[in-house]
Amino acid sequence: xxxxxxxxxxxxxxxxxxxxxxxxxxxxxxxxxxxxxxxxxxxxxxxxxxxxxxxxxxxxxxxxxxxxxxxxxxxxxxxxxxxxxxxxxxxxxxxxxxxxxxxxxxxxxxxxxxxxxxxxxxxxxxxxxxxxxxxxxxxxxxxxxxxxxxxxxxxxxxxxxxxxxxxxxxxxxxxxxxxxxxxxxxxxxxxxxxxxxxxxxxxxxxxxxxxxxxxxxxxxxxxxxxxxxxxxxxxxxxxxxxxxxxxxxxxxxxxxxxxxxxxxxxxxxxxxxxxxxxxxxxxxxxxxxxxxxxxxxxxxxxxxxxxxxxxxxxxxxxxxxxxxxxxxxxxxxxxxxxxxxxxxxxxxxxxxxxxxxxxxxxxxxxxxxxxxxxxxxxxxxxxxxxxxxxxxxxxxxxxxxxxxxxxxxxxxxxxxxxxxxxxxxxxxxxx
Ligand SMILES: NC(=O)c1ccc[n+]([C@@H]2O[C@H](COP(=O)([O-])OP(=O)(O)OC[C@H]3O[C@@H](n4cnc5c(N)ncnc54)[C@H](O)[C@@H]3O)[C@@H](O)[C@H]2O)c1
Ligand SMILES: O=c1ccn([C@@H]2O[C@H](COP(=O)(O)OP(=O)(O)O[C@H]3O[C@H](CO)[C@@H](O)[C@H](O)[C@H]3O)[C@@H](O)[C@H]2O)c(=O)[nH]1
Numbered sequence: 001x002x003x004x005x006x007x008x009x010x011x012x013x014x015x016x017x018x019x020x021x022x023x024x025x026x027x028x029x030x031x032x033x034x035x036x037x038x039x040x041x042x043x044x045x046x047x048x049x050x051x052x053x054x055x056x057x058x059x060x061x062x063x064x065x066x067x068x069x070x071x072x073x074x075x076x077x078x079x080x081x082x083x084x085x086x087x088x089x090x091x092x093x094x095x096x097x098x099x100x101x102x103x104x105x106x107x108x109x110x111x112x113x114x115x116x117x118x119x120x121x122x123x124x125x126x127x128x129x130x131x132x133x134x135x136x137x138x139x140x141x142x143x144x145x146x147x148x149x150x151x152x153x154x155x156x157x158x159x160x161x162x163x164x165x166x167x168x169x170x171x172x173x174x175x176x177x178x179x180x181x182x183x184x185x186x187x188x189x190x191x192x193x194x195x196x197x198x199x200x201x202x203x204x205x206x207x208x209x210x211x212x213x214x215x216x217x218x219x220x221x222x223x224x225x226x227x228x229x230x231x232x233x234x235x236x237x238x239x240x241x242x243x244x245x246x247x248x249x250x251x252x253x254x255x256x257x258x259x260x261x262x263x264x265x266x267x268x269x270x271x272x273x274x275x276x277x278x279x280x281x282x283x284x285x286x287x288x289x290x291x292x293x294x295x296x297x298x299x300x301x302x303x304x305x306x307x308x309x310x311x312x313x314x315x316x317x318x319x320x321x322x323x324x325x326x327x328x329x330x331x332x333x334x335x336x337x338x339x340x341x342x343x344x345x346x347x348x349x350x351x352x353x354x355x356x357x358x359x360x361x362x363x364x365x366x367x368x369x370x371x372x373x374x375x376x377x378x379x380x381x382x383x384x385x386x387x388x389x390x391x392x393x394x395x396x397x398x399x400x401x402x403x404x405x406x407x408x409x410x411x412x413x414x415x416x417x418x419x420x421x422x423x424x425x426x427x428x429x430x431x
Pocket of ligand 2: 258
């Protein structure tokens with residue numbers, strides 16, 4: 001099939017490359033010339049495992065091309081919308097200006113029978129509104145939310161754990177089935193529904209995941225006041241299959257370009273439709289999450305005798321999660337910036353996110369590698385659980401720092417091993 005992908009960021013670039021690798025002929029469109037230049041040259045503009053290989057492979061076969069010119073979508077029957085829906089600068093709700101501009105830009109190039117497929121995460125009611133703009137062209141709209149996780153984006157796109165189609169016709173279902181024929185195995189669940197449900201499935205999924213993380217972080221707060229160990233608690237409740245162990249890792253909390261802004265947008269949308277009370281708990285989920293960042297900062301001050309002012313603090317990790325260079329609403333970067341704001345002499349390092357972090361916060365000092373980051377540290381904060389941080393050897397690392405004090409912001413180190421090697425170890429919600 002011939003298809004376009006409007007918006008080639010973390011979602012769209014992977015979607016475009018994955019669709020091409022499934023045998024489709026794809027054109028990716030973005031307003032950012034630098035991104036398009038990189039993608040057109042077969043290079044990934046951000047770090048995502050597996051994406052460079054897909055880009056190279058499809059670049060060579062000619063199945064995949066990129067352009068800043070939206071008129072090039074003419075004659076492509078399927079158009080995915082994957083532009084950003086960030087938090088509005090003036091409030092908690094979603095900024096839909098990019099989605100609106102993408103649809104406006106697409107309208108003159110649509111042909112009767114085309115299918116526009118929304119993938120961006122939007123507040124419920126958006127698809128209904130956009131359909132009134134699209135239908136007069138003879139094209140149709142479907143809403144097909146995306147559930148990929150950064151770091152696993154290629155696999156999640158090529159082998160989705162479920163497909164959700166918000167549609168108004170059987171024809172749209174048939175077209176989407178054709179799009180995903182190679183991605184669907186016999187047991188991939190496929191939910192065919194209306195626009196509102198499809199939009200809400202996405203919002204609800206992220207709200208649930210955020211709530212699960214904040215639940216365990218709330219337990220970490222209780223554990224901190226009682227001497228209990230939240231990691232053992234998570235293991236124990238996680239054995240109950242109704243609860244499950246996934247997304248029960250207590251630590252410095254969730255960040256990224258999705259969970260934080262999506263729960264805020266959900267709460268804002270619920271208020272608009274007079275149902276604010278139904279998801280009022282999401283404000284608490286957000287508040288618990290942000291308190292964990294403060295807790296890490298308080299621990300740094302505590303281990304340094306009350307103040308971080310002019311003390312050498314190493315922050316390991318800047319990305320919001322491992323296997324990504326994404327720093328959007330990153331707890332790790334936020335902790336580094338806040339410590340710097342308190343006058344600490346912060347040196348940060350991340351295997352992939354230093355360039356993005358430097359561009360956003362040039363005031364911070366960045367090391368060029370882990371050894372340089374650790375040198376002279378009076379306190380080390382593990383803020384993103386990259387394998388190279390989880391696997392640090394406590395004995396040799398102790399020899400690199402000025403003072404062996406570690407705050408394990410992701411609860412991934414073995415406290416006994418680190419204490420045995422002479423470290424002062426502080427986790428989040430574990431003794
Ligand atoms: N990143 C994820 O893991 C993920 C997963 C599922 C859903 N989503 C949702 O997908 C959407 C995109 O997220 P993202 O992380 O890829 O964002 P992003 O900021 O990485 O990418 C958005 C891209 O859209 C481009 N763009 C903006 N306006 C445009 C226009 N008019 N025409 C063409 N391109 C335009 C931007 O230049 C940018 O490259 C959001 O709604 C997000 O919530 C993201
Ligand atoms: O037990 C856990 C699990 C995750 N996190 C943090 O939660 C954040 C989000 O992690 P994750 O959900 O793995 O990353 P994303 O790539 O943001 O993916 C989420 O957001 C996407 C965009 O909407 C969705 O498509 C995915 O399904 C959804 O998992 C990160 O900061 C993690 O460190 C925790 O603190 N504890």
